[in-house]
Amino acid sequence: MNSRSYPSADIGSDHQLLLANIRLKLKARKRNVKVVRYDTGQLMGPLVSSEYEAEVGTRLVPVIQKIKEENHEGVEQLWEEVVEAFNKTSEVVLGPVRSVSTKEWISDATWKF
Numbered sequence: 001m002n003s004r005s006y007p008s009a010d011i012g013s014d015h016q017l018l019l020a021n022i023r024l025k026l027k028a029r030k031r032n033v034k035v036v037r038y039d040t041g042q043l044m045g046p047l048v049s050s051e052y053e054a055e056v057g058t059r060l061v062p063v064i065q066k067i068k069e070e071n072h073e074g075v076e077q078l079w080e081e082v083v084e085a086f087n088k089t090s091e092v093v094l095g096p097v098r099s100v101s102t103k104e105w106i107s108d109a110t111w112k113f
Helices: 040-042 048-071 075-094 106-111
Strands: 002-006 017-021
Touching: 040 075, 040 106, 048 075
Parallel strands: none
Antiparallel strands: 002 017
C-alpha cells in the first residue's frame, strides 16, 4: 500500500532500510470432505425406530462397560467410539438420504417463447 526507503539510516551495510505497509489477503483452503447424510425421516416409523434403538444399544454396550470399569484412555477416545457407534448404526439401519430429482426451473414451453 505504501513504502518508503531510508538511505541515511546507518545499519552497517550497503543496503537501504525500507519501511512498507502491506495488505495481505489469505484465502481459506477448500476441503473436499463429503458429509454422509442419513435418512432420519425413517425414524418416525415405530418399526425402524425400535430397530435403530436396539442396534445403537448393542453397539454402545462396550463403551458403557469401559466407562464403568474406568478402563479408558480419555474422553476423546470414548467420544470417537460413541460417534462411530451412531454412524455405523445409521449406515446399517437408515441408509443414506436418496436424492430427490428436482423439477427444472424453466419448462420446455417457456424455452419455446
